[in-house]
Structures are given as structure tokens and as C-alpha cells.
Amino acid sequence: MRHPLIRPGTSSSSNLLDLIKETYMEESHDIVIVGGGICGLATALALHRKGIASLVLEKSETLRVDGGSIGVHVNGWRVLEQLGIAAELRETANLVTAFHDVWQEEEKSTLTPVRKELRWLKRKDLLETMAKNVPAGAIRLGCHITAIHPSDPGAVLTTPGGSIIRAKVLIGCDGSNSVVAKYLGLSPAKSTPRTFLRGFTRYPHGHPFGDHFLRLRGKRFFVGRSPITDTLVSFFVACHIPSADACHLLHAGDTRDMRATRHSVVQKLEGQCPAEIVEMVQNSDPESLNVVTKVWYRPPWQVAFASFRKGTVTVAGDAMHAMGSYIGQGGSAALEDALVLARSLARAAAGSGGGRDDEPCERTMIVGAATAIGGYVRERRLRVARLSLEAFVVGELLRAKSLATKLACLGILALLGTKALGHTNYDCGRL
Ligand SMILES: Cc1cc2nc3c(=O)[nH]c(=O)nc-3n(C[C@H](O)[C@H](O)[C@H](O)COP(=O)(O)OP(=O)(O)OC[C@H]3O[C@@H](n4cnc5c(N)ncnc54)[C@H](O)[C@@H]3O)c2cc1C
Structure with missing residues (x-):
């Protein structure tokens, strides 16, 4: 049987090559x-x-x-x-001037100034x-x-x-x-499971959160909130989202699923954290919502070698x-x-x-x-x-159960200067 690519009169190999080139762009x-x-x-x-x-x-x-x-x-x-x-x-984006960390259960909070330029941009x-x-x-x-x-x-x-x-x-x-x-x-x-909902909330009359990035840690959730402009904030909520287990349902732009997901996150947060956080999630733009179910990383030893x-x-x-x-x-x-x-x-x-x-x-x-x-x-x-090492160790610290592992991670991070955002000072030079 003749090969579908070979037409009569195109039997030589160069003709065949030409034909392949013609057929496949x-x-x-x-x-x-x-x-x-x-x-x-x-x-x-x-x-x-x-x-x-x-x-x-x-x-x-x-x-x-x-x-x-x-x-x-x-x-x-x-x-x-x-x-x-x-x-x-x-x-398009305001300066963020401080990290406001809150540990709800410990009733503790800190304000760490950010001395160099930091802004949350819309991707x-x-x-x-x-x-x-x-x-x-x-x-x-x-x-x-x-x-x-x-x-x-x-x-x-x-x-x-x-x-x-x-x-x-x-x-x-x-x-x-x-x-x-x-x-x-x-x-x-490699990937590690981590579920969070991300999105934007608009405040037409201006939001009251100033220029601080909030990191609020509760018993079963972790909320991050950053101002983008005076009327727009971006946020993430890390918590267990049952519908994320069927993550094929959670495509960005699929607003019906996203409304349902948002509703389940709001229910989780209600009574657990300040009303302004619940309202922020409740009033978020469904078109902007998106769920992450795992985080990808390349281990530092691979990056090194x-x-x-x-x-x-x-x-x-x-x-x-x-x-x-x-x-x-x-x-x-x-x-x-x-x-x-x-x-x-x-x-x-x-x-x-x-x-x-x-x-x-x-x-x-x-x-x-x-x-x-x-x-x-x-x-x-x-x-x-x-x-990569720094990111890997932070990930390990979040997962660590034993005190020894936690101390080892904190030791490495102290050496790397993570708390002082030492990694951000790098200057790769002129183009
Ligand atoms: C939840 C989360 C929050 C983050 N927050 C921050 C943050 O605040 N600050 C920060 O600096 N970083 C952050 N990161 C990391 C940051 O998002 C990534 O490092 C960055 O997006 C990497 O950009 P990239 O272009 O290398 O890859 P990607 O953004 O993944 O882009 C890859 C592109 O390649 C395309 N592509 C893939 N395969 C093919 C193919 N075979 N053929 C053609 N096209 C293909 C994809 O469609 C995609 O458009 C965050 C990451 C996550 C997961």
C-alpha cells in the first residue's frame, strides 16, 4: 500500500522531504x-x-x-x-511599607517595616x-x-x-x-499539597487597610492580604477546601464553582477571624478567584548540581x-x-x-x-x-512536627537572612 505522503512521481528521498515539509509546516x-x-x-x-x-x-x-x-x-x-x-x-500598584504578622491563638502581632521597594502587581x-x-x-x-x-x-x-x-x-x-x-x-x-483560594476584592470607596501586608495565622487557616491600590486588595486564604479535592472543577473563570468555593471558605472563616476578613472574601470578584491545590518546587540540590x-x-x-x-x-x-x-x-x-x-x-x-x-x-x-534552599527550608518548617526539625530550619533561615529579606537586596546588574 502506498504511504499517504507519497504521491505518484515523488518517490525520490528529496522529493519526499519536500513533501513532508509541505505537508507539515x-x-x-x-x-x-x-x-x-x-x-x-x-x-x-x-x-x-x-x-x-x-x-x-x-x-x-x-x-x-x-x-x-x-x-x-x-x-x-x-x-x-x-x-x-x-x-x-x-x-498600577502602591508601595507596601510593612508586614503585619498576627498569630491569633497566641494573641501576638508584629509590624516589620519593609525598607526597600515592594509592590503587589496584578499579573x-x-x-x-x-x-x-x-x-x-x-x-x-x-x-x-x-x-x-x-x-x-x-x-x-x-x-x-x-x-x-x-x-x-x-x-x-x-x-x-x-x-x-x-x-x-x-x-x-516535585510538588507538595497546599490548598488556597486567591482573588481580588474591590472597595469602590477606598479600603481602610493602609499600605501593610497582613499575614493572619489562625487555628485552621492562614490569610494573606495585600493592598494593590487604594481601592483594590489581593488576598489568599490557605485552609482545607473540600471542593478543591475535585480540583478539575476549580478553573479560574468558572464563576459558578468559584462562588461555591468562596461560600465554603467564608463559612470556615466566619466566627474564626475578624469580620473585615470574612467580608473581603465574601465580596471578592468571582472572576478573579482561583484555587491552588499544590505547589511545585525543584529541590535545592538539583538546582545546585x-x-x-x-x-x-x-x-x-x-x-x-x-x-x-x-x-x-x-x-x-x-x-x-x-x-x-x-x-x-x-x-x-x-x-x-x-x-x-x-x-x-x-x-x-x-x-x-x-x-x-x-x-x-x-x-x-x-x-x-x-x-531554592531558602524556599525549601521555609516549606519544611511549615510541615515540621518535631522541635529538632523546626530548630534546624530556623537556624538555616537565620544564616540565610530570610527574616531581614536579605534575598531581595540582590542586584543582577545592567542589561
Ligand atoms: C501561589 C503562588 C504564589 C506566588 N507568589 C509569588 C510572589 O508573590 N512573588 C514572586 O516573585 N513569585 C511568586 N510565585 C512564584 C511565581 O508565580 C513563579 O515563579 C513565576 O510565575 C514563574 O514564571 P515562569 O514564566 O518561569 O513560569 P510560568 O508562570 O509557569 O509560565 C510558564 C508559561 O509557559 C507556558 N507553557 C508551559 N508549557 C508549555 C509548552 N509545552 N508549550 C508552550 N507553552 C508552554 C504556560 O502556559 C505558561 O504561560 C508564586 C507562586 C505560587 C504558586
Whole structure:
């Protein structure tokens, strides 16, 4: 029987290849970024600022803005400055000046000033601001990369629809379940169960909470609340949510399920915590609600020793160092990755000109890119391993039952300077 791809008169191998190319769309790009989240868009924007084109492939049909808000510390703001979007984003979010910690059962509370810049941004604002600053056509939505094959240089990417995309340089910014990390031979990220409801509440006449981030710990719940603007707050409630056990029901935007989930959380909180907290959850915007059922992380020893480069293929952001929400640094660390990687590639590109014809020039560019990626991995390794360790230990401390484990965790965190937010002071330099 004739193969469906072989038409009469196309029996030679070159004709067959042409036909395959014709049948399955094939294209080639210098730099391809898989994933259009914080890291992917920041990398594309950083490269664009250095005059280097790239193509972002994002599997969702729209930019994924679920997750509500994200706390960006001073290290993240330094990167946003370098990307040229800090001023615009500052207009969207107030400064947070202190952490207000309350331990309800112990009837204890503390106020810790935040001395450097910290703001909770709407993820939507962050992603859309980055997206509108990269050239039109640089982001392709609805493009799910399902497999990656080796190629020299770079890699070949395929989609379920049969598209073939050749990338001379491939950057995996595809989050904790990264297909690029898998191609590099990294073990899958680990997950730990942690259930919380997140969302926004609007106060049309202004909220009374000032500029403090509240962390309220009760017997069976933990509430976080951050002001975004004078009329908008973002919050999370960590507690057991029975309907989250059937988590397939809890998609963001599925407002019917979200209203039911919100109702069950309100019932849990009623009588257990101040009325203003219950009202905040009760009055939240159902469209903004979203439930997290597990948190992904890459263990610190993997981040410290894994191989993050194969030729001109690498990873950044959660694909490299998923660290959950424990120290609120995953997003800012992803921004740092983007800057350092773009800077390294730009230096390599600057040094690769001058070949006498296309072929040697391209080889120089590829060798330069591989070296640049090696430099990026070296520069980031210690920083992200340290952050991963810190996040991991905070997670262990929350789960710890024995006093010895708790003391060991607290000892490590004291050494790392977690309480004083030492990790936020990092400056990854200029683009
Ligand atoms: C509950 C929670 C709260 C957090 N709070 C904070 C905080 O306050 N501050 C902070 O700095 N960090 C925080 N983090 C961490 C932060 O959200 C992440 O570190 C950050 O979003 C990582 O960005 P990323 O672009 O690397 O990955 P992601 O945001 O996961 O983006 C990956 C993108 O790749 C796309 N993708 C995946 N696979 C493919 C594929 N095969 N083909 C094409 N596209 C693909 C996805 O659709 C997605 O858009 C929090 C995390 C959690 C879970």
C-alpha cells in the first residue's frame, strides 16, 4: 500500500522531504522561547531591548493571567527598570511599607517595616505591559510544544498539529512542568499539597487597610492580604477546601464553582477571624478567584548540581528553579534570569560579527551562543540555588512536627537572612 505522503512521481528521498515539509509546516528561527509567562516575556523583552529578535511560543490562547497578583521586591524592580517598564507599572500598584504578622491563638502581632521597594502587581498588568513592548508577531499564542528533538545547532520543536519549528537557540521558560527541562534530562519538579483560594476584592470607596501586608495565622487557616491600590486588595486564604479535592472543577473563570468555593471558605472563616476578613472574601470578584491545590518546587540540590545547558538549549524561571510561593521570589528570580541571559547572548552576538560569508558567521554565532548560555548558567547557579534552599527550608518548617526539625530550619533561615529579606537586596546588574 502506498504511504499517504507519497504521491505518484515523488518517490525520490528529496522529493519526499519536500513533501513532508509541505505537508507539515516547517520554519526556522534564531532564538525561540517556549512559554509566554513572566520569564518568557521578560526574556523576549530583554533581548528586544538589546536589538535581538526572538519568538515566544505560548500554549494558551491568551496570556495566562490566572494567579491574581504577584509580590515584586526590589530585586525584581531593578530588572523592570532595566526593561524600561518600571515607571508604567509603578502607576498600577502602591508601595507596601510593612508586614503585619498576627498569630491569633497566641494573641501576638508584629509590624516589620519593609525598607526597600515592594509592590503587589496584578499579573495581568505585568504580563500585558511586557507583551505590548515586544514587537508585534513576537508572541505566538495557542502554540503548544509537545516534543523536542536534538539538532545541530539547537533543537527541533513539534506541536500536536504537526508544525515543525527549528530553533538555533532554545530557551525553556515553560514553567514547572517544562518540556525543555525534560529534554535537558532534568528530573521532573516535585510538588507538595497546599490548598488556597486567591482573588481580588474591590472597595469602590477606598479600603481602610493602609499600605501593610497582613499575614493572619489562625487555628485552621492562614490569610494573606495585600493592598494593590487604594481601592483594590489581593488576598489568599490557605485552609482545607473540600471542593478543591475535585480540583478539575476549580478553573479560574468558572464563576459558578468559584462562588461555591468562596461560600465554603467564608463559612470556615466566619466566627474564626475578624469580620473585615470574612467580608473581603465574601465580596471578592468571582472572576478573579482561583484555587491552588499544590505547589511545585525543584529541590535545592538539583538546582545546585543539575545540567541546565545542552548545546544552545537552556531553561530559565520556574523551568530551572520552581520554588513555589514560600519566599515570594520565583517571579523576581525569573526576571533576573531573563536579564542575565539576554545580556550574555547580546555580548556573544556583539562578538560574533565579522565572518566573511554567512556560514562561518553563523558558526561563530552558534559557538558564541553556547558559551554565552554556559556563562548565564554559571552566573545564576549560586543565586538560584540559595533562593531554592531558602524556599525549601521555609516549606519544611511549615510541615515540621518535631522541635529538632523546626530548630534546624530556623537556624538555616537565620544564616540565610530570610527574616531581614536579605534575598531581595540582590542586584543582577545592567542589561
Ligand atoms: C501561589 C503562588 C504564589 C506566588 N507568589 C509569588 C510572589 O508573590 N512573588 C514572586 O516573585 N513569585 C511568586 N510565585 C512564584 C511565581 O508565580 C513563579 O515563579 C513565576 O510565575 C514563574 O514564571 P515562569 O514564566 O518561569 O513560569 P510560568 O508562570 O509557569 O509560565 C510558564 C508559561 O509557559 C507556558 N507553557 C508551559 N508549557 C508549555 C509548552 N509545552 N508549550 C508552550 N507553552 C508552554 C504556560 O502556559 C505558561 O504561560 C508564586 C507562586 C505560587 C504558586
